[in-house]
Amino acid sequence: xxxxxxxxxxxxxxxxxxxxxxxxxxxxxxxxxxxxxxxxxxxxxxxxxxxxxxxxxxxxxxxxxxxxxxxxxxxxxxxxxxxxxxxxxxxxxxxxxxxxxxxxxxxxxxxxxxxxxxxxxxxxxxxxxxxxxxxxxxxxxxxxxxx
Amino acid sequence: xxxxxxxxxxxxxxxxxxxxxxxxxxxxxxxxxxxxxxxxxxxxxxxxxxxxxxxxxxxxxxxxxxxxxxxxxxxxxxxxxxxxxxxxxxxxxxxxxxxxxxxxxxxxxxxxxxxxxxxxxxxxxxxxxxxxxxxxxxxxxxxxxxxxxxxxxxxxxxxxxxxxxxxxxxxxxxxxxxxxxxxxxxxxxxxxxxxxxxxxxxxxxxxxxxxxxxxxxxxxxxxxxxxxxxxxxxxxxxxxx
Numbered sequence: 001x002x003x004x005x006x007x008x009x010x011x012x013x014x015x016x017x018x019x020x021x022x023x024x025x026x027x028x029x030x031x032x033x034x035x036x037x038x039x040x041x042x043x044x045x046x047x048x049x050x051x052x053x054x055x056x057x058x059x060x061x062x063x064x065x066x067x068x069x070x071x072x073x074x075x076x077x078x079x080x081x082x083x084x085x086x087x088x089x090x091x092x093x094x095x096x097x098x099x100x101x102x103x104x105x106x107x108x109x110x111x112x113x114x115x116x117x118x119x120x121x122x123x124x125x126x127x128x129x130x131x132x133x134x135x136x137x138x139x140x141x142x143x144x145x146x147x
Numbered sequence: 148x149x150x151x152x153x154x155x156x157x158x159x160x161x162x163x164x165x166x167x168x169x170x171x172x173x174x175x176x177x178x179x180x181x182x183x184x185x186x187x188x189x190x191x192x193x194x195x196x197x198x199x200x201x202x203x204x205x206x207x208x209x210x211x212x213x214x215x216x217x218x219x220x221x222x223x224x225x226x227x228x229x230x231x232x233x234x235x236x237x238x239x240x241x242x243x244x245x246x247x248x249x250x251x252x253x254x255x256x257x258x259x260x261x262x263x264x265x266x267x268x269x270x271x272x273x274x275x276x277x278x279x280x281x282x283x284x285x286x287x288x289x290x291x292x293x294x295x296x297x298x299x300x301x302x303x304x305x306x307x308x309x310x311x312x313x314x315x316x317x318x319x320x321x322x323x324x325x326x327x328x329x330x331x332x333x334x335x336x337x338x339x340x341x342x343x344x345x346x347x348x349x350x351x352x353x354x355x356x357x358x359x360x361x362x363x364x365x366x367x368x369x370x371x372x373x374x375x376x377x378x379x380x381x382x383x384x385x386x387x388x
Binding site for chain 1: 247
């Protein structure tokens, strides 16, 4: 069988991949963001100079936009983390949308300077999206469709 | 000389219909018009998967039978697949800037897709580096088989790891999380782009056949290249055996 020479390189690649994931803590390095629950639980591991990404849904109340950013809360399953964001606020930012913010703890508040919208995998026209999302979906449409 | 096949015209017509459907599709409630980029982004990504799956099959076919047509299919599929991978990356980036807020981020889906692009570009570079057609096809086939391991990793990256990129909408267990009119537009565009893919692939395979014929002419100077009336020139200092 001519495929025999493939056996060694293939098994090598599989062994390397399994090894990286299990021993090399590849999965640990691949954590793109922490949930609010994890961030609170692992607060001690992240002193105020250690940056990480935090992801969660923007809380319905207490969303305040300012000239230089926004302050709001991101909700996990059990906890809410207050976020003070100084930097660019993406167009789609609104209550109820999942965001990823980059920054570090400052006391009990997460100070971020970079905000990304974590769009979900659902696509619906405006009237149906209104039901799916608590926030005002039509304002998102207007802003995105505008010049 | 370019000859048009009927499949070319079918592909063009489908692409036109798909484009009209994109303009007529309902506007996404959250993203607005930006979401329409998805109707090209998703087909491009799907065709990258399809192309590299064809390369896998063709590479196995070559190693088992050593028929040239398998090698032509393998190289043609990689070349077209690299194009569609690049297209998916570019369209995703153009979409990501207004929706996510960044052109690029180091999440698992984006990085594995970029690696996919680079590894299959490497496949094309590897072929350029080997003169002997048989050795070239052998080595390319090994890479064509091994490199395919990336495709499931790219697809499931959004499920296995936390990413900024959203998880699958259509290729997932259960009902697609999408309005059904939008889904129909997407499927029409998948068909249209696939038809374009087929015509590009056939063109590229014709080219591979031509290249092979040219190579055989060059590598076997004793064979009558242009019929018996024409004699190939003697290699420098060589003797005809």
